[in-house]
Amino acid sequence: MEAFSLLLHGFSVLLTWKTLALMMVGLVLGIFVGVLPGLGGPNGVAILLPLTFTMDPTSAIVMLSCIYWGALFGGAITSILFNIPGEAWSVATTFDGYPMAQQGRAAEALTAAFTSSFIGSFVAVLLITFLAPSIASFALRFGPPEFFAVYLLTFCSFVGLGREEKHKIVISMTFGLLLAGVGMDTVSGQLRMTFGWSELYRGINFLVAVIGLFGISEILLTMEERLALRGHTARISLGVVLKVWKELPRYWVTLLRSSAIGCWLGITPGGAIAASFMSYNLAKRFAKDKESFGKGRIEGVFAPETAAHASGTAALLPMLALGIPGSGTAAILLGGLLVWGLNPGPLLFVEHKSFVWGLIASMYLGNVVGFLLVLTTVPVFASILRVPFSAVAPMIVVSCAIGAYAIQNAMFDIWWMLLFGVVGYVFKKIGIPLAPFTLALVLGNRAEDAFRLSMIGSGGDLLVFWSNGLVGSIATLALVLLFWPLISSAIQRFRKKEG
Amino acid sequence: MASTDTEIVVEDPNAPSDDSPPVTSVRAVDVVVSLLLLTLALVLAVDNWRTGMSWDFAGPQAGYFPFYLSVILGGACIYGLVGAYRSRAETAQAFVxxxxxxxxxxxxxxxxxxxxxxxxxxxxxxxxxxxxxxxxxxxxxxxxxxxxxxxxxxxxxxxxxxxxxxxxxxxxxxxxxxxx
Known part of the structure; x- marks a missing residue:
């Protein structure tokens, strides 16, 4: 019940006109960003981050997280009406969403998408409300070895569970970790990897890199494609909404299963993309008439949208409780916490109660308000796509530049942004994933500090990572996940032999 | 039901055509990027070795962690290069x-x-x-x-x-x- 009273406190922090106004601004900007081609959740959050630099942390995180919710809702609009997934996690939504729109059932598909997104997020927020404080208070007992083991677990699970080529994940991650280490060493104060270049002394800013990697590179990639589009418009009437809601109880198993998949893959670095596909496939597998999937079946919209939102929201759980982001966007929000002078991790729940509970309360409120907003304003947002990309592209470039410059008021960062834009473009095209890079860049220093502090504590004995049951099991799990592809293929071979 | 409400149409007159000749292949860029990263890994390894990659009285030196990371990065690049060399026969996918x-x-x-x-x-x-x-x-x-x-x-x-x-x-x- 303590969580409940703290949540009420969170709502009291939130319910001021200023915060509510920022919430609305965030949601509108977010939906805008989600609908526009070439932009999405992480890019939107990264580009709009500088707006929050002069705000107090609570208002800032409320606005940023609302941009994120908005972007998640916005992605569904283009998937259903235009067959253009705004984000990789809305690809599965197009399978049945677009056929529905073609059959003149666009309003129904959109209502289904928004409603299931809402349900997915709601389940994940409930999980955060009741689980995050316990995890955080448990993690308060963590010392440097435990923290390093958890970081190791995060990195290893990326390598072991990622769908990309393994060596490319390793390249992406080590490259990110190396760049994170450039500049002053936080333990000894010594300069490293700067080659006497004064611009490198303060290191490479994580947010500048993210703006280049996600913002600029996305513009370059979008320009490559044919930007012609043809789509449907939809106006959602109350009748349609009620009709879809009436059908909801019939799909409770799908909704529940998809929420569970989403929450699980959100907390672990599986991510929203895997969650949406997995949940779509499972819904199809358990359905009696599998053939109706892909031809405009409403369940085919419910499943991926619920999972994607549950996952996107649940990714904030490890960020809040442990300081480890579960997704690219969560990593950027974590970068924001650092800018506002907060130290992400379990202490956040103790030292900044108002901030944490304000954020959690804003997840509830932001989702309700966002849900109502998208239901009523779909036609307006769908028409954003009429704006020619030749107007949108340079405006996004300018926004990226503003974002990159504002972080440290450094002209040099603009050049970093451009460089990372090219790096992101090339990496994406040759299949080097960007999420491990982002995560490594934001967590690099913290992971290294944890490692070195553990080593100092143990006098250089690596067995410190197996010195008690807790740290030992986390470290072992990390290694198991790292070598999971080898282990699972060995198990399969063994089974075949047995068979 | 037929689609009757196609209302938003945006044209892209100078869109890239599908039969435009490729400038380079994904494999070629992959190899170039791997070589660049391998060079970077070598440079950083040397720099970190100079900074100090062993242990002193206060635990691991400043170059310890990044030195091993550059070794892993270099290793992964070499692995990729060997893989690219072996898969020579595969049809080249266009990079751009x-x-x-x-x-x-x-x-x-x-x-x-x-x-x-x-x-x-x-x-x-x-x-x-x-x-x-x-x-x-x-x-x-x-x-x-x-x-x-x-x-x-x-x-x-x-x-x-x-x-x-x-x-x-x-x-x-x-x-x-x-x-x-």
């Missing part, structure tokens, strides 16, 4: 076609110029030039519409960041005329 490259440069070159001009003209004037110029030249939108849109955009950005949110951007002679 000539048309696509033209479009990418259409946005990259103006962005580069924008960054250069920003140093002297300030962000807002440079953004006016970028947005207006891009819409007019690349988007082939009527001049007055392009200029009006870009002027409005720059003004809104100025009002939002400089005045409302107090985020200070680089400014040039034009802003100075107005006392900013």
């Amino acid at each position: 076609t000539r048309d696509q490259l033209r479009r990418v440069l259409q946005v990259f070159v103006p962005t580069l110029l924008f960054c250069v001009f920003m140093q002297w003209l300030g962000l807002y004037v440079a953004s006016f030039l970028l947005v207006g110029g891009f819409m007019w030249r690349i988007g082939r939108i009527v001049v007055w519409k392009s200029l009006l849109t870009s002027a409005l955009f720059s003004l809104i950005m100025f009002a939002t960041f400089e005045i409302a949110f107090n985020v200070i951007m680089p400014k040039g002679p034009v802003e100075a005329l107005f006392g900013y």
